[in-house]
Amino acid sequence: MPGEGQDKTLLDLAITGGIGALVAVFFAAIRAARAHVDEGFNLKRFAVGLFSAGGVGAIVAWGLDALEVSRELSAVIIAMCGYCGGRLLDVVDAELPETIKAAFDAIQKKITEGKWLNDTDSKN
Numbered sequence: 001m002p003g004e005g006q007d008k009t010l011l012d013l014a015i016t017g018g019i020g021a022l023v024a025v026f027f028a029a030i031r032a033a034r035a036h037v038d039e040g041f042n043l044k045r046f047a048v049g050l051f052s053a054g055g056v057g058a059i060v061a062w063g064l065d066a067l068e069v070s071r072e073l074s075a076v077i078i079a080m081c082g083y084c085g086g087r088l089l090d091v092v093d094a095e096l097p098e099t100i101k102a103a104f105d106a107i108q109k110k111i112t113e114g115k116w117l118n119d120t121d122s123k124n
Contacts, residue, residue: 013062020061021054023075024082028053031083053085 032049036042060081064074081088 016061016065017058020057020059020064020074020078022057023078024053024057024060024085025050027079027082028085049086052089053082056085056088057082 028050029046032046036045057078060078061074064077069077
């Protein structure tokens, strides 16, 4: 299993997350510059975008490091996540709870209707 037998220090984790955050922030800045070229500069929006991209970059870097993905491929994935990091967080925030709720509702419906087993299993 990837990551087994490796003792990561807090410094190793900080370096991995920090580098991932920096790569993501760089690409988030590129996206912000492209998306808002005709608008006035808004420091608050810019800072929030960079922080959210940095957070996504750190999380993705830690996950890819745990899976032992190569540094080159990790850089590509983190850069892409940095480019759309804030939007990615918004989508996950909105869709994940709804998906989990729908799954539990479907299971609950199957249980209450007594249709948990397949038709072939219920005849036996």
